[in-house]
Amino acid sequence: MAKSNLYKGSLTTIILKLLSEHDKMYGYEITQKVKALTKGELQITEGALYPSLHKLEAEGLLEVDVAKVDNRLRKYYKLTEKGTTETVNxxxxxxxxxxxxxTLINPKLSY
Amino acid sequence: MAKSNLYKGSLTTIILKLLSEHDKMYGYEITQKVKALTKGELQITEGALYPSLHKLEAEGLLEVDVAKVDNRLRKYYKLTEKGTTETVNxxxxxxxxxxxxxTLINPKLSY
DNA sequence: TTGCATACATAAGATCTTTATGTATATATT
DNA sequence: AATATATACATAAAGATCTTATGTATGCAA
Structure with a gap:
């Protein structure tokens, strides 16, 4: 994820936000969408993504719908009701x- | 640090930025300054701060000047030349x- | 047939943080 | 006089998140 270790902790929120806009998405699609939206700045690695998706599912924020497209497996994730609430938070x-x-970095500017 | 695990990774940058503005600071002072600047939003814990300061020192970004004030120990940290360069980065x-x-969160707005 | 893209997954190690604990002095409160 | 709070440092165990490496498998293009 962009070499920077700043993103640590923000991945979950990014996933939830994307799913709040796209109804249902599968893992690989999420990586490509983020890459496109950020013009390559942020590349989510699989080692970060899949465990994160599994955790969100285990917590009941996402639900899965497995599908087969072109003879290849896809796991579509969508927000549960709980997930929608948690996304706002x-x-x-x-x-x-x-x-x-x-505030800390641009003390003189207001945003 | 504010319950949120988003701050993970930003502590180093916050410390460097403060030191770029304050010439020299000691650990406890940094925690108080951050708390005041963020109106309590961000409270740096000692378990995060001190290891971080030691690491920055080990990397040659900070140098220490030990002082005794009111019979109490203080370790004043200041940026080295390398530290000043790294702060910009x-x-x-x-x-x-x-x-x-x-970009990811407010796709419709530009900042 | 070799490589790249698609699509999932996990395990070892690295990194950063929380939580808990420890030492010690100064000052305010009861 | 005793207790609590603030000041000031420190570290160690445990937790969370991520990187890096590796594995499986299909589809398509060179």
Whole structure:
């Protein structure tokens, strides 16, 4: 994930946010979408993504729908009701986090 | 650190940025300064701070000046030349990171 | 047939943090 | 006088998250 270890902790929120916009997505699709949206800045590795998806599922925030497309396996993930609620919380948290960083880093500017 | 595990990875940059503005600071002072600047949002724990300071010192980004004030030990940290250079890099990295997050989270807005 | 893209997965190790604990002095409260 | 809080340092165990490496398998292009 972009060499920077800043992203540590934000992956979950990113996944949830994408799923709140796209109804259902599968793992590989998420990596490609993030790569495209960020113009290559952020490349989610599989070693980070899949365990994260599994955890979100285990927590009941996502539910899976396995499908076979072109003779290849796909696991479509979508938000549960709980996941939708949690997405709002996580996004709030992320925005507060960014605001706090801005305070520390650009003390003279207001955003 | 604010319950949120988002801050993971940003502590180093925060420390460097503060030291780029304050010439020299000691550990406890850093925790208080951050707490005040963020109105309590971000409270750096000692278990995170001290290992981080030691690491920055080991990497040659900070140098220490031990002092005794009111019969109590203080370790004043200041940026080395290398540390000053690295601060610029880390701040650039953090700003790109924030910009990337904004792209993912507020696709409709530009910052 | 070799390589690249698609599509999943996991395990070992690295990194950073929390939580808990320890030492010690100074000051305020009861 | 005793207790609590603030100041000031430190480390160790456990937890969370990620990187890196590896594995399986299909489809397609060179």
């Amino acid at each position: 996580k996004l709030d948290e992320l925005e507060r986090y960014i605001a706090t960083l801005q | 880390k701040l650039d990295e953090l700003e790109r990171y924030i910009a990337t997050l904004q």
